[in-house]
Amino acid sequence: MVCIVTMGCPKNEADSDTFAGILKAAGWRLTDTPDEACMLLLNTCAFIDPAIAESMEAVKEALDWKQSVEGRILILAGCLPSRFPDDGSGGLEEFDLVMGAADNAALAGYLSNDAIVPLPSGSGTNRYLRISEGCSNGCRYCTIPLIRGRHIPRDPAEIIRDCSILVSQGALEIGIVGQDTGAWSCGDGDIAWLLPKLAREHPSVWFRLYYVHPSHFPKDLIRVIHDEPNVVPYIELPVQHASDAVLRRMGRPYDRMMLDALFDSLDALQEPPAVRTSVITGYPGETEEDFQQLIDFLTSHRCIRTICAFPYWPEEGTAEFARTGRAGVPDASTVQSRLAAVGDAGQACQLVWADRLEGNVIEILADTSESGHSVYDAPAVDGASIFSSPAGPGAIILCTVDECVGADMLVTPVR
Ligand code: SF4
Known part of the structure; x- marks a missing residue:
């Protein structure tokens, strides 16, 4: 039996479902209990330091698992080995296979079965469908393009096939994921074409859209979210900041005016969809005025329901790290108080939504x-x-x- 341990975000869960499908096609049975398994696949996350620390802790536990019973097979997968590939200096001998993020071919090859078609396999009512790999946006602080490479949209026929498989496995909700789902397109159209196609084929399943970059929000998407009954009124739309100066330094190609126009168009709907957004505080050079612009933005739009705040992490290999290293970041207490202020803004958004939802x-x-x-x-x-x-x-x-x-x-x- 094989046990898959998944760390990080829903995108990794989608990858793990495909690993599970490959393992099953090769004759392995799955278990959630490492002690029942003779193979363990650890699918790691490594986009910022805390995620790396968490993954390293899991690696230690996995090595203990392997060493405690002879013959156990250990596979290290995901963002950790993609970000820090084997440089030949040793330390990876204990692993039977080290493979990068979403490297289905490496797993099939290790199982001596290159002919396996990577199909998702899993259970549960909440599942995730990856529609693209990588990202070409090049935000200056972000390690993801280093880990997962440039944006490659998946073929629509494969997406439609995998979606039907998830439904046949009992999915009641399918989260559409990718590093930037708004950037997906094919000869027939963009995400505003794909989403209704999937939703109409599976009318009793909810579809939820994650990770749309504000610069890649197709005009028709608002209509799709509003009109398609089983596309839930929800959208993850990470803005990261709302000060023009900080957005410029981040390499995010939009400004406050463009953000306000987009969010105003969501607010203007009679029933605005719920927006989950994420922001980074303490970016190098972020002034108090920049930060107040962010708070002003977050508290100006009634569609915002959830705010996820991260402190800036200087990550080696990024353009921002090459520019500022570990300098230019506001001091720790300023960053903490700004995170707390974003938390307060989040609570204010929740009160607006409480007024709207209570009694409905x-x-x-x-x-x-x-x-x-x-x-x-x-x-x-x-x-x-x-x-x-x-x-x-x-x-x-x-x-x-x-x-x-x-x-x-x-x-x-x-x-
Ligand atoms: S869009 Fe997201 S994944 Fe892509 S570079 Fe920017 S922050 Fe990273």
């Missing part, structure tokens, strides 16, 4: 009999919906929102 009847996907997540909240990362009486699980049910408590909601199933 909305759809919830029941993840367990005690709780689920709404159309406005992504599973695992956003707030949960807590049932006043057991419901589901594994079903989409209508509920009245009794009360919003921070990011969570107390809800009563409609009988």
